[in-house]
Amino acid sequence: MTDATNSPSTGPMLSADGTPLKKSLQIALRRQKLRALALVAPLLLFVLVSFIAPIADMLFRSVENEIVSETIPRTVIALEQWDYQDGNAAAPSDDIYAALYVDLSEAEEFKTHTRLGSRLNYETTGMSSLLRKTGRGIGRMDTDEYTKQFEALDPKWEDPAVWVAMMQSPGIADILPETASAWQSWQRIVANKNDVLAEEQPEDFIYTMLYRDLIAQPASAIAAYSGSGAEMLQAADSAVDGFEAISLREQFLDIDKDWADPQIWGTIKAFSSPYTAGYFLSSVDLQLTPAGIEPQPENQQIYMLLFGRTMFMSMVIMGSCILLGYPIAYLLSNLPLRTSNLLLILVLLPFWTSLLVRTSAWKVLLQQQGVINDILVWLGLVSDADRLVMINNQFGTIVAMTHILLPFMILPLYSVMKTIPPSYVRAAKSLGATNWTAFWRVYFPQSVPGIGAGSILVFILSIGYYITPELVGGTTGTFISNRIAYHISSSLNWGLAAALGTILLAVVLLLYWVYDRIVGIDNVSLG
Amino acid sequence: MVSTNTDDGFVVFDGVQKSYDGENLVVKDLNLSIAKGEFLTMLGPSGSGKTTCLMMLAGFETATNGAIRLGGKEINNIPPHKRGIGMVFQNYALFPHMTVAENLSFPLEVRKIGKAERETKVQRALDMVQMGDFGGRRPAQLSGGQQQRIALARALVFEAELVLMDEPLGALDKQLREHMQFEIKHISDNLGITVVYVTHDQTEALTMSDRVAVFEDGRIQQLAPPDELYEQPKNSFVAQFIGENNTLMGKVEKIDQDLAVVRLDNGDLIDTVPVNVSSVGDRTLVSIRPERVEFNRERLLPDAHTLKAEVLEFIYMGDIYRTRLRVAGKDDFIVKTRNAPDQRRLKPGEMIEIGWRPQDCRALDA
Numbered sequence: 001m002t003d004a005t006n007s008p009s010t011g012p013m014l015s016a017d018g019t020p021l022k023k024s025l026q027i028a029l030r031r032q033k034l035r036a037l038a039l040v041a042p043l044l045l046f047v048l049v050s051f052i053a054p055i056a057d058m059l060f061r062s063v064e065n066e067i068v069s070e071t072i073p074r075t076v077i078a079l080e081q082w083d084y085q086d087g088n089a090a091a092p093s094d095d096i097y098a099a100l101y102v103d104l105s106e107a108e109e110f111k112t113h114t115r116l117g118s119r120l121n122y123e124t125t126g127m128s129s130l131l132r133k134t135g136r137g138i139g140r141m142d143t144d145e146y147t148k149q150f151e152a153l154d155p156k157w158e159d160p161a162v163w164v165a166m167m168q169s170p171g172i173a174d175i176l177p178e179t180a181s182a183w184q185s186w187q188r189i190v191a192n193k194n195d196v197l198a199e200e201q202p203e204d205f206i207y208t209m210l211y212r213d214l215i216a217q218p219a220s221a222i223a224a225y226s227g228s229g230a231e232m233l234q235a236a237d238s239a240v241d242g243f244e245a246i247s248l249r250e251q252f253l254d255i256d257k258d259w260a261d262p263q264i265w266g267t268i269k270a271f272s273s274p275y276t277a278g279y280f281l282s283s284v285d286l287q288l289t290p291a292g293i294e295p296q297p298e299n300q301q302i303y304m305l306l307f308g309r310t311m312f313m314s315m316v317i318m319g320s321c322i323l324l325g326y327p328i329a330y331l332l333s334n335l336p337l338r339t340s341n342l343l344l345i346l347v348l349l350p351f352w353t354s355l356l357v358r359t360s361a362w363k364v365l366l367q368q369q370g371v372i373n374d375i376l377v378w379l380g381l382v383s384d385a386d387r388l389v390m391i392n393n394q395f396g397t398i399v400a401m402t403h404i405l406l407p408f409m410i411l412p413l414y415s416v417m418k419t420i421p422p423s424y425v426r427a428a429k430s431l432g433a434t435n436w437t438a439f440w441r442v443y444f445p446q447s448v449p450g451i452g453a454g455s456i457l458v459f460i461l462s463i464g465y466y467i468t469p470e471l472v473g474g475t476t477g478t479f480i481s482n483r484i485a486y487h488i489s490s491s492l493n494w495g496l497a498a499a500l501g502t503i504l505l506a507v508v509l510l511l512y513w514v515y516d517r518i519v520g521i522d523n524v525s526l527g
Numbered sequence: 528m529v530s531t532n533t534d535d536g537f538v539v540f541d542g543v544q545k546s547y548d549g550e551n552l553v554v555k556d557l558n559l560s561i562a563k564g565e566f567l568t569m570l571g572p573s574g575s576g577k578t579t580c581l582m583m584l585a586g587f588e589t590a591t592n593g594a595i596r597l598g599g600k601e602i603n604n605i606p607p608h609k610r611g612i613g614m615v616f617q618n619y620a621l622f623p624h625m626t627v628a629e630n631l632s633f634p635l636e637v638r639k640i641g642k643a644e645r646e647t648k649v650q651r652a653l654d655m656v657q658m659g660d661f662g663g664r665r666p667a668q669l670s671g672g673q674q675q676r677i678a679l680a681r682a683l684v685f686e687a688e689l690v691l692m693d694e695p696l697g698a699l700d701k702q703l704r705e706h707m708q709f710e711i712k713h714i715s716d717n718l719g720i721t722v723v724y725v726t727h728d729q730t731e732a733l734t735m736s737d738r739v740a741v742f743e744d745g746r747i748q749q750l751a752p753p754d755e756l757y758e759q760p761k762n763s764f765v766a767q768f769i770g771e772n773n774t775l776m777g778k779v780e781k782i783d784q785d786l787a788v789v790r791l792d793n794g795d796l797i798d799t800v801p802v803n804v805s806s807v808g809d810r811t812l813v814s815i816r817p818e819r820v821e822f823n824r825e826r827l828l829p830d831a832h833t834l835k836a837e838v839l840e841f842i843y844m845g846d847i848y849r850t851r852l853r854v855a856g857k858d859d860f861i862v863k864t865r866n867a868p869d870q871r872r873l874k875p876g877e878m879i880e881i882g883w884r885p886q887d888c889r890a891l892d893a
């Protein structure tokens with residue numbers, strides 16, 4: 001009783017109302033945090049939706065490859081047992097053709113086989129037309145022989161209601177696995193046509209699968225089945241051995257003899273997983289072939305060249321922006337305020353004109369019949385016959401982009417130089433430094449953060465620039481971004497575009513990191 | 528050519544004028560001769576042209592007119608880096624991207640001095656300002672006073688004979704400032720360098736300088752050693768600018784060689800030394816230092832004129848008493864008395880009689 005009094009040194013600190021101090025502090029802080037969160041929420045949402053989400057989607061698309069396993073799932077599973085070898089040594093078995101037969105029968109209804117064709121065509125040319133052609137021919141295969149033979153055996157095989165009853169019986173999937181699987185496709189096809197399942201006679205591929213199942217199953221297994229249509233099945237089971245067999249392989253080869261080519265099957269197998277490195281390999285001029293990773297054919301290797309060129313030209317543009325921008329920024333920061341403001345407006349003027357107008361203006365200036373060439377010819381510096389080619393090449397791109405990106409170099413430089421007090425240079429001179437030494441040893445090092453900021457801005461902007469190289473770049477002056485745009489809007493190979501974009505993003509982040517290592521991001525200042 | 532007596536100085540401003548805009552003269556006819564080893568302070572209110580003079584001497588501004596000579600040579604057309612003048616800036620201007628040691632070795636490097644010699648000189652300069660251990664630091668890692676020392680060391684490290692300082696202590700707090708005043712003075716005396724020092728702190732000017740040049744409106748109002756400046760101001764500007772000062776307005780009643788009797792505006796008569804007055808009837812501003820006012824009748828000359836005064840306020844300030852009086856209709860007349868055992872404490876409301884020795888009261892320009 002005596003030591004029940006609360007000694008303050010033990011136990012947690014309590015606030016006035018008796019709750020632990022820590023807890024009441026947390027509650028108070030949480031309210032603040034929530035309020036802060038509510039304030040930034042709209043922006044956060046906007047950034048998420050318009051910035052993070054597209055990037056995430058792009059990253060995902062660059063590896064996503066579900067179309068193969070979704071369109072021809074049975075084939076993908078069947079191919080797991082098959083190994084690619086060059087030549088005709090290992091032609092796929094009839095099982096694989098059967099799986100493809102069912103898959104394509106469904107895909108043809110939903111027209112997904114053409115999309116699959118486009119996808120696989122990125123990897124092996126000819127796949128698109130092969131699949132299109134096969135889609136057209138799949139309904140005309142000779143497999144109706146099976147249908148006829150089953151009907152001849154028992155006319156009830158014609159009755160959709162009988163089929164429905166049988167396929168709903170428990171245990172049917174165990175004795176007729178392929179038929180049951182194909183039946184699911186059939187259900188989807190009928191549903192897609194807005195028909196009633198019990199009124200539509202199944203298509204030939206169902207009968208084909210039934211034939212294959214009956215051949216494969218031992219008689220005892222069929223005999224053990226007792227559900228709906230058991231007698232029909234047992235009768236059919238004893239009769240199928242006498243049926244005329246149709247080779248599915250032959251049927252496919254009749255449509256297109258490419259189906260015998262292991263290359264085709266190898267491609268399907270190589271791209272059968274739902275995620276693939278194929279796009280990234282293509283982005284670096286490699287390809288995923290059935291035999292493994294190989295370089296692209298010489299005449300198709302363009303991406304490394306384009307990446308290299310993009311880097312190189314961005315560097316050159318950055319360099320010329322520094323060379324041109326530094327003196328201007330220096331001048332601006334040393335003039336009286338009124339004059340420098342006026343000049344600053346001139347620097348910013350390009351921002352107020354459309355990018356297209358500015359780029360087109362360069363076209364007018366630089367083209368062979370353009371202003372600059374005319375003046376050079378008029379001055380006699382260049383003969384009329386060999387006017388300079390200054391547009392639709394790298395030179396044109398560099399000139400136009402330097403002009404467009406120059407303000408992004410000048411502004412950070414200016415704002416940094418503005419903060420360098422003139423007394424530093426004066427001090428240097430009073431200590432005996434010549435103008436040049438004072439500049440180089442004292443002024444320049446202090447303007448480096450501005451150069452850093454401007455360079456990062458210009459480089460990152462130019463590495464992803466699209467319009468200007470497109471307009472004035474010709475064939476030798478285009479950037480990787482032009483190729484990305486081509487894949488987005490023309491070839492519709494979004495996966496490759498996404499992979500290229502991802503690599504670009506990675507390169508930028510890498511350069512940023514390297515820059516941080518060498519210069520230090522703290523040294524970057526926008527003023 | 529008129530040869531002035533300024534020719535023999537180490538630093539000579541000879542009729543120098545400066546205008547920035549072609550309309551106003553910021554420096555009007557500056558004549559100044561500074562002897563070798565002298566510590567000269569330019570003191571004056573803001574905008575009076577002190578920095579401009581310094582900049583002309585350092586070479587960052589050109590004189591519009593007149594000649595500036597250094598060691599007998601005209602330097603008007605010599606660029607700053609060839610003048611060999613050390614300079615300490617108000618914001619120190621230590622190069623932020625260099626260490627302290629690099630800052631100090633910069634002037635030696637540009638003079639192409641070898642590495643070993645550079646290092647010894649830098650170390651010696653650092654030791655001189657008691658910063659020997661700070662060579663590896665960046666300026667940003669130093670306190671204001673430390674930066675000040677480094678700036679001083681940098682201006683001295685290349686053995687300049689002339690060092691210019693533009694309000695070098697302006698950014699420091701009072702205590703540190705007093706300490707640094709002493710240190711700068713000490714170093715400059717030891718090295719025997721010539722210093723031109725700019726400040727608008729009159730105490731600083733008085734305590735440090737050999738001579739003080741009081742600037743106002745582009746002109747030197749008075750150039751004199753500190754004691755002369757304080758005790759014998761040449762005109763009312765100097766009297767009011769330097770130290771505390773009581774002023775009374777009046778007219779000269781009687782004047783001879785070293786005594787002028789002035790009739791104040793309320794009719795009272797006082798004794799003064801004529802400084803800027805020449806004839807009876809001149810209007811004059813009479814100036815008297817608070818510590819020279821006497822209210823003990825026995826200490827005054829028998830025939831001295833006295834004034835009636837009413838005590839308004841008594842302030843105890845420790846070492847001194849400060850008493851505010853109403854004199855001749857003005858109630859901001861200050862008297863300072865030493866806190867001595869026999870000193871009388873005046874009480875507010877008391878009526879007293881005040882006077883002074885004539886030589887302590889100066890009749891200046893109105």
Ligand SMILES: Nc1ncnc2c1ncn2[C@@H]1O[C@H](COP(=O)(O)OP(=O)(O)OP(=O)(O)O)[C@@H](O)[C@H]1O
Pocket residue numbers: 547548553571572573574575576577578579580727
């Ligand atoms: N670069 C300049 N251009 C135009 N006028 C100037 C320039 N520098 C100074 N002035 C003017 O010259 C006059 C004197 O300036 P200065 O800097 O010499 O004054 P100061 O005595 O050093 O004042 P402070 O004690 O405030 O430093 C001022 O009126 C100022 O406005």
Ligand SMILES: [Mg+2]
Pocket residue numbers: 577578579693
């Ligand atoms: Mg100044």
